[in-house]
Amino acid sequence: MKDKDYLMIPGPTPVPETVLMAHAKHPIGHRSKEFSAILNRCHAGLKWLFQTENDVYILTSSGTGAMESAMSNLVNPGDKVLSLVIGNFGARWGKIAASHGADVEVMEVPYGQAIDPEALKARLAADTNKEIKIITLTHNETSTGVTNPLADLMAVIKEHGALSVVDGITSIGAMDCPMDKLGIDVLVSGSQKGFMLPPGLAFIAVSERAHEARKETKYPGFYFDWVATRKSYNQETTPWTPAVNLIVALDAALQMLQEEGLQNIFDRHTKNAQILREGLKEMGMKLFVEDESIASKAITSVYPPEGVTVPEIRKTMKEDYSIVVANGQNDLKDKIFRMGTLGFVCERDVLTALASLKATVKKLAK
Amino acid sequence: MKDKDYLMIPGPTPVPETVLMAHAKHPIGHRSKEFSAILNRCHAGLKWLFQTENDVYILTSSGTGAMESAMSNLVNPGDKVLSLVIGNFGARWGKIAASHGADVEVMEVPYGQAIDPEALKARLAADTNKEIKIITLTHNETSTGVTNPLADLMAVIKEHGALSVVDGITSIGAMDCPMDKLGIDVLVSGSQKGFMLPPGLAFIAVSERAHEARKETKYPGFYFDWVATRKSYNQETTPWTPAVNLIVALDAALQMLQEEGLQNIFDRHTKNAQILREGLKEMGMKLFVEDESIASKAITSVYPPEGVTVPEIRKTMKEDYSIVVANGQNDLKDKIFRMGTLGFVCERDVLTALASLKATVKKLAK
Numbered sequence: 001m002k003d004k005d006y007l008m009i010p011g012p013t014p015v016p017e018t019v020l021m022a023h024a025k026h027p028i029g030h031r032s033k034e035f036s037a038i039l040n041r042c043h044a045g046l047k048w049l050f051q052t053e054n055d056v057y058i059l060t061s062s063g064t065g066a067m068e069s070a071m072s073n074l075v076n077p078g079d080k081v082l083s084l085v086i087g088n089f090g091a092r093w094g095k096i097a098a099s100h101g102a103d104v105e106v107m108e109v110p111y112g113q114a115i116d117p118e119a120l121k122a123r124l125a126a127d128t129n130k131e132i133k134i135i136t137l138t139h140n141e142t143s144t145g146v147t148n149p150l151a152d153l154m155a156v157i158k159e160h161g162a163l164s165v166v167d168g169i170t171s172i173g174a175m176d177c178p179m180d181k182l183g184i185d186v187l188v189s190g191s192q193k194g195f196m197l198p199p200g201l202a203f204i205a206v207s208e209r210a211h212e213a214r215k216e217t218k219y220p221g222f223y224f225d226w227v228a229t230r231k232s233y234n235q236e237t238t239p240w241t242p243a244v245n246l247i248v249a250l251d252a253a254l255q256m257l258q259e260e261g262l263q264n265i266f267d268r269h270t271k272n273a274q275i276l277r278e279g280l281k282e283m284g285m286k287l288f289v290e291d292e293s294i295a296s297k298a299i300t301s302v303y304p305p306e307g308v309t310v311p312e313i314r315k316t317m318k319e320d321y322s323i324v325v326a327n328g329q330n331d332l333k334d335k336i337f338r339m340g341t342l343g344f345v346c347e348r349d350v351l352t353a354l355a356s357l358k359a360t361v362k363k364l365a366k
Numbered sequence: 367m368k369d370k371d372y373l374m375i376p377g378p379t380p381v382p383e384t385v386l387m388a389h390a391k392h393p394i395g396h397r398s399k400e401f402s403a404i405l406n407r408c409h410a411g412l413k414w415l416f417q418t419e420n421d422v423y424i425l426t427s428s429g430t431g432a433m434e435s436a437m438s439n440l441v442n443p444g445d446k447v448l449s450l451v452i453g454n455f456g457a458r459w460g461k462i463a464a465s466h467g468a469d470v471e472v473m474e475v476p477y478g479q480a481i482d483p484e485a486l487k488a489r490l491a492a493d494t495n496k497e498i499k500i501i502t503l504t505h506n507e508t509s510t511g512v513t514n515p516l517a518d519l520m521a522v523i524k525e526h527g528a529l530s531v532v533d534g535i536t537s538i539g540a541m542d543c544p545m546d547k548l549g550i551d552v553l554v555s556g557s558q559k560g561f562m563l564p565p566g567l568a569f570i571a572v573s574e575r576a577h578e579a580r581k582e583t584k585y586p587g588f589y590f591d592w593v594a595t596r597k598s599y600n601q602e603t604t605p606w607t608p609a610v611n612l613i614v615a616l617d618a619a620l621q622m623l624q625e626e627g628l629q630n631i632f633d634r635h636t637k638n639a640q641i642l643r644e645g646l647k648e649m650g651m652k653l654f655v656e657d658e659s660i661a662s663k664a665i666t667s668v669y670p671p672e673g674v675t676v677p678e679i680r681k682t683m684k685e686d687y688s689i690v691v692a693n694g695q696n697d698l699k700d701k702i703f704r705m706g707t708l709g710f711v712c713e714r715d716v717l718t719a720l721a722s723l724k725a726t727v728k729k730l731a732k
Contacts, residue, residue: 003391003392005394005395007393007394007395009395009397011607012393012394012395012396012607012610014392015392015393020390020391020392021390023389023390023611024386024387024389024390025369025386026369026373026380026381026386027373027378027381027558027564027565028371028373028378029371029373029375029378029690030378030565031375031692032690060426060427060428060431060565060566061426061427061431061589062426062589062606062607062608062609063606063607064588064589064605064606064607065426065427065589065606067588067589068587068588068589068590071588072587077585095588096587096588096589099585099586099587099588099591100585100587100588101584101585190607192393192607192610198393198609198610198611199393199396199426199607199608199609199610199611200426200566200608200609200610200611200612218467219443219465219466219467219585220465221434221438221462221465221466221587222430222433222434222437222461222462222465222466223427223428223430223431223433223434223462223590224434224589225465239430240428240429240430240431241377241378241428241429241430241556241558241565242428242565242566243428243564243565243566243609243612244378244558244564244565244566245389245564245565245566246566246609324395324398326397
């Protein structure tokens with residue numbers, strides 16, 4: 001049915017009508033006082049959401065652009081980067097670092113698991129000459145639905161002293177990720193996730209330590225350069241023409257999030273994920289991440305029931321019930337499917353999805 | 367008056383209601399067949415607009431992101447880049463190239479003038495060892511309202527053999543810029559210009575020669591990398607989550623442009639700029655670019671009349687007549703103002719602007 005599809009993928013996520021309407025207005029000039037006022041409100045709202053006193057820069061790009069920004073501003077050819085990988089998106093950090101000439105070491109666990117802080121501690125203890133300059137990690141791994149024990153990992157990294165670069169793309173605005181309290185140096189996210197916006201904006205919060213490290217970078221590039229970005233930020237503008245409409249929409253979305261309140265947002269995501277997981281288990285389905293302590297509050301990965309395939313489930317869910325769920329990625333393709341409860345999602349949406357999935361499985365198992 | 371402002375700046379430019387409405391729809395999944403169909407139509411439309419058989423990639427970024435993409439994919443540290451500068455945006459190429467380690471030589475003329483093909487010919491004739499790898503140039507210089515003699519310059523560059531990288535940000539969709547006919551290697555543009563879209567997308571057309579040169583690039587970066595981009599393009603998708611809503615809007619805008627027809631689009635811009643220039647002269651105002659042969663069809667720069675300042679004109683135009691015109695940039699700030707007739711602009715808009723400017727000057731001259 002045309003225009004009826006409901007997205008339960010990890011992104012894009014549903015967008016509130018209030019935000020879509022703000023987004024649909026005619027663009028205004030980006031060098032105007034009106035736009036600076038909007039930008040200032042957005043910067044304040046982002047600092048609140050990232051729980052930081054650091055600058056949070058708005059980039060016109062995908063979330064991957066913010067990841068690139070982190071690496072292009074920090075990496076010199078030959079720099080040692082330790083990349084903690086628990087899925088596809090964690091692996092992306094290493095690829096980006098390598099594209100800027102970094103010497104990348106990967107610490108990986110089987111997909112579906114999280115990084116063990118003790119294992120990280122042992123690896124960093126062996127780095128007696130402090131050769132590791134940067135450690136990249138993922139808060140919530142979108143490809144598997146696993147959330148790393150971020151606070152414990154950050155405590156280990158802080159003891160070592162390397163720069164910590166964290167992917168918060170599917171966690172910010174859904175799960176507690178207090179940048180300053182945890183001592184994160186660089187934290188990135190993207191608009192089409194917990195922010196309840198269409199894709200097209202990315203966000204990057206940068207600590208003073210990271211700005212200091214930037215000073216030693218030989219080939220920082222231009223578009224994502226923090227020096228130009230910070231200079232414009234301090235002048236209440238952006239260095240290049242930004243995605244004006246998306247920023248007007250961000251202003252509306254941040255206002256909605258602030259009205260709801262940080263703890264309420266986290267509680268809502270926790271509750272919705274819990275209801276989804278319980279409902280799936282009641283239907284006899286096997287969860288990909290059984291350990292509750294590392295199961296994501298934003299994305300739930302599930303095995304299909306016996307005798308039914310992932311492509312069949314996705315096809316029937318979409319064609320008969322207008323609900324879009326995601327496939328697994330790479331080795332997990334057609335082995336699991338993923339349901340997002342990230343962003344503008346209420347309990348009714350979860351019940352609707354469960355009812356539709358139940359009907360889907362019933363139909364397919366015949 | 368709230369919501370009444372009409373933009374006559376060089377970007378963002380006015381957006382048709384049809385396009386805004388397409389842009390306001392709920393985002394769809396970017397890994398769906400529906401989205402691939404939209405993307406394919408956009409790619410075909412862009413090839414038509416760029417007048418090329420080369421791939422035209424859609425980037426989620428500002429136009430400056432497409433400029434970065436050109437340099438990060440082509441420049442190795444130490445490479446010699448000749449940058450032809452006739453204004454602020456021309457100068458940006460050199461800065462980007464330098465940020466990737468290029469050895470940049472600038473060939474500059476006073477702002478308000480174009481590059482003389484004979485002067486370029488002489489410079490390139492002196493490059494007997496063919497040390498110049500890349501030549502950057504601007505088709506239409508947004509900061510001054512000057513259009514370079516692109517066909518003549520391209521003929522000289524082709525004779526030399528360097529890679530030509532052209533900023534078509536304010537010319538594509540407004541002025542004739544036939545990529546293949548002129549032999550341009552890399553051509554970039556941005557959505558908030560002739561494309562009649564909000565800002566947030568950029569476009570880059572890449573020749574086979576440029577793709578060949580990319581193979582030798584040591585630190586190409588990741589987000590803008592042509593190898594990943596081309597691979598996804600051939601699979602009818604994008605490497606990262608794109609600005610889905612803007613691409614749906616692009617589909618609508620390209621359909622409008624195709625219905626109008628290429629020559630009609632160019633003729634409309636030529637006519638509107640002509641009417642604006644004639645009207646300004648009739649009012650006794652002095653044009654910044656008097657030479658008709660290099661005067662832009664997209665942006666017209668004007669000196670304020672005797673006894674009236676640029677800030678006064680901009681303030682009155684905006685506050686009393688809800689028309690936004692742009693200031694000059696850098697050395698030209700407060701010396702000239704700039705009026706855009708780029709994109710979704712008809713003759714009525716030009717007459718309205720002239721009438722409002724006339725009333726503004728009358729009011730201020732009292």
